Amino acid sequence: MSRFAKIVKLDQDAVKSLSESYQLGHHDDFVYAYKSERGLSAQMVADLSLRKNEPDWMRDLRIRAFSLYEMMPMPNFGGDLGQINWEEIYYYLAPTKNESKTWAEVPDAIKKTFDKIGVPEAEKEMLAGVKAQYDSEVIYGSLRKSLSKKGVVFLGMDEGLKQYPELVKEYFSKIVPLADNKLAALNSAVWSGGSFIYVPKNVDVELPLQAYFRINSENAGQFERTLIIADEGSKVHYVEGCSAPAYSSGSLHAAVVEIIVKKGAKVQYTTVQNWYKNVYNLVTKRAYVEEEGEMRWIDGNLGSRLTMKYPACVLAGRKARGETLSIAMAGSGQHQDAGAKMIHLAPETTSQIISKSISKNGGRATYRGMVKINKGAKGAKSKVVCDALILDEKSRSDTYPMNMIFENEVSLEHEATVSKVGEDQLFYLMSRGLPEHEAEAMIVNGFLEPIMKQIPLEYAVEMNRLVEMEMEGSVG
């Protein structure tokens, strides 16, 4: 139901199906080298570890995690998890073949990065022409060479465990403990794939490191485990996912990301999540930030049926800083339950949470956040801004912030606004010749701008395009 009379009447059915269909999507056929029986057991967990040739301590950790998973209750907040049939889910426990894509399907942002890394022309041609397929192994190889010169380690998590067991043991499950929540326990038991990154002291990794490149022998899995260690004074930016939509034959994605930001280090973790609309995306992300360290989470949630994700920072050292910038878009049949957690343990720590959400076509966007300022965290400052746009009368927006202040020499500010796209703004843009949906898209982009400008340009451009496409589907 549009506010403005249309000159051309579009076929309502066609329009509806356009907005519902997944235009960007394509399905690759996955080849499963091994598929487990339904459900999960301690024996299967042990088998998994054996097959991967893991050290004993990791196997024990997995088994402990599994028994915790069985004991713990489901989260009693957030979205509706009742539809997940835990028995029926196939847990992928063994390596599968590489994901191959054609050169044309590689997102522009990635292509630009090839230029930056300096992939030789011959290789580019090979990627584009002869095989008509692109193998990320080659790209990944070039990237690794330039990084290892600086002492930077960027491996798949399985490889990381093999090559740097002591380092992994020091931090694995220390930032997100096994019993943190049921989904994290599950991940700890059956994790496979993910990234392991170590940046040495004072090294600045100028190029964003991308999960996209790291797709090697492990599948882009459901239970990825990522561990990033940024040593003192270092700088690194990691990008997970990409705006290309991800089709997952598994409908449960329960990842865990642990990050340790050591003194004076700066880490940025950007996620653009665009899982297909059947996926349950339940992720635990947490960073432990030491003195004068800075952590920034940029979280773009566009896909999935249900996302529950609250990137968190534990601000453990003096003057540590944490930021979460979150964009969530919930369309028909979607529930984005996202937000952030900031825990201030030390003096003069600062945090900022900016959340922008859009719900349309019956979607539900929920902001769920927590700011906790502990006793002793004198001089701590926190600011939270959560704004929501509800585009039509079928959609819904919720805000559930929890601000717990146990120290008085602090300041906390929290603001939230819920609105729709203003008629005056729409009219103004339309009077300058823009059709309604374009005007709406422009206004929505303006709404998201404060966060978009913090994302590297190529990704911001991609995200903007995605938003526009999502907007095109909705006709007022």
Place this chain on the structure above:
Amino acid sequence: MAFEISELKVKIETKEILFGISLTIQPGEVVALMGPNGSGKSTLAYSLMGHPQYEVTGGKIVLDGVDISQATPDERAKTGLFLALQYPVSIPGVSVREALLASLRSRGEKISALELKKRIENEAAELSIDEELLKRSLNDGFSGGEKKKMEILQMRILGPKYTILDETDSGLDIDALKIVAEGANYLAKEKNTGILVITHYQRLLSYLKPDRVLVMKQGKIAKEGGMELVEELERTGYKQYE
């Protein structure tokens, strides 16, 4: 009897801003302090008034024989010092009347609320301040000009011995400027108040004529002179003082 600042050194957190400022203001004297942005003018104003964020690392501040170098802001105010802020904060729920009543009572003046109300209304009329603003929370929603005039109103009622005007002229139109200048002149001539006018521009000084002019550069006083110094700055700008 004078307001004497000797070798004042000030830092904020770890940054040193003032490197030994010395100046003396006599009763009834108008001293202008000018300088480029970042030269430390406002830092001087705030540290003279004892703002907790400014750390005095050396030097002395003596007002009419009383050493106030370690005193709290209210103690300094009671010895007779007033600071008209460049950016007056708003105090929700506290009107100018309440604030002034508390100020006067805290130094022992026995004035009734009604009497004060009348005095404030008279001053407001003289300064062309809308009576409405007197009832509102102090500085809440006031324009820049109204805030500055409100500072002058408070100054006139409190009648300090020495007053510091911190860029009181910035953001004012010509009428408001004249009013501020009149207010200050009145105090200097009729009440013998010593005035330190901190300003970036020459405009205010055509109405509030200084007896002496000082120019600051990077936390120190670089030059001293009379009105001719102001004219020179008008012509050449602050480049040599940056």
Place this chain on the structure above:
Amino acid sequence: MNKTQKVIILDEPGKKELIVDFGKEGEEVEVLGLVLADKPGDYYMKIVVDHHVGKTFGRVMVRGVASNGARIQVEGMIKIDKEANGVDDFLEMRLLLLDSKSQAVAEPKLEIEANEVKASHAATVGKIDEEELFYLTSRGIDRTKSEELIVGGFLDQVLSRMDDQVLATKYGKGKIE
């Protein structure tokens, strides 16, 4: 226009709840909440404003001050049902912690199912603003009295709006005249 005011005051440890249901178009409700927590203990206030129909107008304003080991928790929820288009609501809660023993939990919540609405909230928790303190002390008012003035002004933002000024003066100075 159907304008009413509801006041909820918590000045002893304990719980107090207020639920405001908007059932008729044109209703306007102003909710004023005060938490005066100066004894050790838990003070819990919950305000729920539920718009079942459209064209309703709400304003919720809460001020809380904690001292002496008090622990305050304020939960404020604005709910707007699907059919309730044309709702305008704003919830504001500000909590002051006067000493190191006091604590506060602020939960400003929103559940919005209609889209032709204007709904927002703001919450702040902290201590007395240093700049406000400096301003008053620089005018000769000693620190304790300055704090009193600031806290008084803070609470007065709610008190001065109360229709029942007799009640207001019980807790503060009421309207500034």
